[in-house]
Amino acid sequence: MSENQLTIKDYETPVCPTWCPGCSNYSIWVAVRQALVKLGIQPHEVVFTFDIGCNSNGANFYQGYICHALHGRALPPAEAIRWANHKLKAVIAVGGDGGGFGIGVGHFIHACRRNVDLLYITHDNQIYGLTTGQTSPTSPKGFISKSTPFGNLEEPVNPSALALASRATWVARGFAGELNHLADLIIKGIKHPGFAHLNIFQPCVTFNKVNTFEWFRERVYKLEDTGYQPHDRQLAWEKSWEMNGQLPIGLLYEITAPTYREQLPQLATEALVEKKLGEIDLTRALAEFR
Ligand SMILES: Cc1ncc(C[n+]2csc(CCOP(=O)(O)OP(=O)(O)O)c2C)c(N)n1
Ligand SMILES: [Mg+2]
Numbered sequence: 001m002s003e004n005q006l007t008i009k010d011y012e013t014p015v016c017p018t019w020c021p022g023c024s025n026y027s028i029w030v031a032v033r034q035a036l037v038k039l040g041i042q043p044h045e046v047v048f049t050f051d052i053g054c055n056s057n058g059a060n061f062y063q064g065y066i067c068h069a070l071h072g073r074a075l076p077p078a079e080a081i082r083w084a085n086h087k088l089k090a091v092i093a094v095g096g097d098g099g100g101f102g103i104g105v106g107h108f109i110h111a112c113r114r115n116v117d118l119l120y121i122t123h124d125n126q127i128y129g130l131t132t133g134q135t136s137p138t139s140p141k142g143f144i145s146k147s148t149p150f151g152n153l154e155e156p157v158n159p160s161a162l163a164l165a166s167r168a169t170w171v172a173r174g175f176a177g178e179l180n181h182l183a184d185l186i187i188k189g190i191k192h193p194g195f196a197h198l199n200i201f202q203p204c205v206t207f208n209k210v211n212t213f214e215w216f217r218e219r220v221y222k223l224e225d226t227g228y229q230p231h232d233r234q235l236a237w238e239k240s241w242e243m244n245g246q247l248p249i250g251l252l253y254e255i256t257a258p259t260y261r262e263q264l265p266q267l268a269t270e271a272l273v274e275k276k277l278g279e280i281d282l283t284r285a286l287a288e289f290r
Pocket of ligand 1: 051052053054055056071095096097098099100123125127128129130131136
């Protein structure tokens with residue numbers, strides 16, 4: 001199959017998506033596949049790792065190599081897969097705000113500072129969707145849900161600011177209501193040589209009645225329309241905190257730095273999967289266990 005014969009249907013399984021009607025996970029599902037088509041990456045050349053959550057039910061709907069991990073654990077297998085085969089065209093980890101910034105937040109910080117070459121997409125609906133609507137780490141203060149009936153007492157995590165503080169080399173924000181813009185960010189994130197974090201505002205039409213499509217449409221604006229240049233960490237930091245009625249989307253920050261793998265001489269040329277184990281002399285290593 002050549003690049004221009006690919007269509008988004010090629011990345012679909014026969015399983016019919018179970019997301020709620022109107023769920024913005026559908027838009028992200030389309031945008032990711034549009035990006036793969038545009039990059040000419042075939043299903044067998046991409047590995048997806050998924051968290052647990054509504055977003056990660058995508059594990060059943062995407063065609064490609066799939067790892068459906070534990071809750072909060074989309075990143076560790078993605079990192080291992082990238083180390084095992086750095087020649088793969090794309091490694092994409094997918095999670096939600098609950099998995100990514102609650103139970104899995106430690107993995108997020110360390111993946112950022114390790115600069116592993118992969119794209120991490122977080123579907124940020126500001127709620128625990130799969131477990132039917134509890135407050136999440138990105139729910140706003142005062143947010144009323146079945147787990148906080150008198151209002152959330154905690155300050156929310158700011159995912160993009162956390163990525164910047166953890167020294168991620170590529171940090172972006174998208175909105176599920178801006179499909180082409182989102183697909184473009186996904187292309188850039190896949191191409192970025194290092195750890196790319198894309199946080200997507202993803203309205204949950206069933207359980208989050210506050211941060212709706214309309215709510216976001218009134219607030220989001222595109223950074224690139226303002227002449228913004230994404231190469232200054234301090235500026236990116238300030239933009240990531242902009243909240244007074246306006247929410248910037250687009251590429252906040254981008255620099256090039258050596259990836260974890262590039263700094264490992266053992267993996268400089270050959271991929272781990274290409275190494276012929278029979279040719280490696282293990283005598284000295286084995287002697288230590290005697
Ligand atoms: C270790 C563990 N703790 C809790 C759960 C229950 N659980 C499943 S999904 C989920 C939250 C999902 O929220 P999020 O990550 O935001 O994804 P969404 O469903 O909103 O897409 C929780 C708490 C679990 N599966 N495993
Ligand atoms: Mg969520």
